[in-house]
Amino acid sequence: MRQDNRELPGSSHSIWSRLSGITDYFAWPLRTSHYLELVNPLWTTHKLQARVEKVWDETRDARTITLRPGLNWRGHRAGQHVRVGIPANGKHYTRTYTISSPPERDDHCFTITVKAIDKGTISHHIVRNIKVGDYLPIGLPQGDFYLPDAQPVQPLFITAGSGITPAFSMVSSLIAQGRLPDTCHLHYSPHEFDVVLGKALKALDAEHPRYQLHLLYTREGADQHFSEAQLEALCPDWKSRDVYACGPPSLLEALEACFEQAGCSRNLHIERFRAPFTEIPADAVGGKVRFAQSGVDTEGDSETPLLKVAEEAGMNPPHGCRMGICHTCNTTLVSGCVRDLRTGEVLNEAGSIVQTCICAAAGDCELDL
């Protein structure tokens, strides 16, 4: 809430911003927006929130959530994703989800479809605990995985599991605009009953002759995993199509290899999500330490506090008590793992707050210092 005197990108001298510049004198050290939040959390300008309007269970472990974004929202392009903040067990987690609804929806809402994945505490939490009326902080839509506006394309979608979401948004958008071209879609799922958005997909397939859907079940009898032969059989003209693919890394790797061999990698557009967690090394004995802002690379062992590591590398990062109580040295974990020397707790989630005076490297790590 500390005032930032720099002009933020996108801030304009609208009547509203001039007015709130004055009313902020009344609200200091908060902003007017903090008091508007008491009336309606969707009116805030200091953060963007969305109200959960509807939850819909797609399968036994996937759920579509309809969100009504706050006033500062801007429309998305089909295929883009959005960051969503989710409180779980008292903590705030940020996860990125593809918007599964088309931008042409006329109720100013959008949907995300979340599948509970193994070990994914947050996706489980969303699928089980989020209820109508909750407010979730969100980011603005991002990402360059979307269909081009002008040039006509004949798309081939290859998706698996919850990777269906951007494709679904794109197809729905093309239909809503009344310009659905000849479209082929290969979707992989373990079983018939857990096809995310399965019913809606089948309805599209039945209704629109130009949309050809092939549902492939990888754990029901015959091996249905991706192969070039399979692709050739289901979509003979695949080499001349623009391909949009989203799914687990194994599928994307197989696709890349296949397209590389066929010499048409240019046609392949891939959306991949980076895992927010780093695997905790079993024998954490320290590792490479990178201080991102300073551009310093050095080594840190498992016992030396990162503050000391930084100082020995010639830096002078902020610090105070050197015993973990004053939090002057707090910084952010960009990637990798660090260990709290007091409790032995390992922090491995990007974005975690690291107290450098009492944390040591546990494997390679990168800090925002």
Added chain:
Amino acid sequence: MKTHQLPVDLTDEQIEEFGRELDAIRDEIFDSRGEQDRAYILKVIKTQRSLALAARVVIYAALFFIPAWGHPLAVWPVMLTLLGLGTFMLGIAKILENMEIAHNVLHAQWDWMKDPEIQSNTWEWDTMSPSDRWMHSHNVVHHTWTNVLEKDLDVGYGIMRVTSMQKWKPAYLLQPVYFILLMLLFEEGVALHEQAIDDHLKGKNKFADFKPLMKRIGYKIWRQVAKDYIAWPLAAALVAIPISFFVPFSPLAVFGIVAGANAVANLIRNIWAFVIIFCGHFPAGAHNFTLEQVEGETRARWYLRQLLGSCNIEGGKLFHVLSGNLSHQIEHHLFPDMCSNRYKEASPRVRALADRYGLPYNSASLFRQFGTTWLKNIRLAFPGGGEPYEGKPSQATSP
């Protein structure tokens, strides 16, 4: 073996064991933080903001009951009751904001939630001291060097003699006056509570050395003044100008009423914060330490020093919230970044642990704690007032 110089009959090994037991309490409570704690702080924040807004509205509403309006309810008793209520509500809102919310957020007690809105490094609070400056003088200097003479600036705040270990000088004769002045101007006092200013008064540095710092503090003070003594009163006065053509009451007086109400609210907060904070380390029985005693201090000895140097105040649930849980000063000093709503749970465990090790646990009513603080302040204005430092455990026990 006993190599330490702390006023307790414990061996080094026993102190280390004591430290490990405190670590265990800390770890257990930290591990159990969860949804209910988040719900707590969000509730307090929402309550505080609603109360602050409601208080301003009630103060404005009081203006519609000035006798000049001429309607049946427009009499001074109604007007002053409303004004008093609004002022009191604003005072409470400021107390909640400063003590239970901001003080604790700035201690990074809520950083674990990773909520970008409730982070120690971005939070700014409703007082004249800029939060990052205060975090330095408080979290770093005071909490690391608690009660250590010549290190902890909070030992007498540079103007008072709060322990017989401080050498007497004639200026201390005036300290009962400083005591009252600091109580009334606590907000301003905290804003100017800086090592650099203290050094400057002792002639150790030039003004130019800390001019940027003063600019930062000045900006914060300006915004605080602009809010309570310009924006809110001025808005009322501007509305009063056209009304004054029909209702014979001066807009200037309207300005004065609102500004006065805000000043009283700030005063309520100042006095309350001063009383609670002075009960933290100054009541009879609280220990002070020399630099020698903390030389080569281990974490366990640091714990012990915090226990010996801090005092709790007993009271009910509402009292604890309004004191920002600084009524659990001992637990707060042992675990400064534990979220404040959990101190009450740590308190009986720390107390039992202190009993087991035969250590004092200075906990008493507000009357006793503030009373002895005040009496000590008067006594120590004069030379003497106890042996400089005896190193006896009995000196640490509360009477």
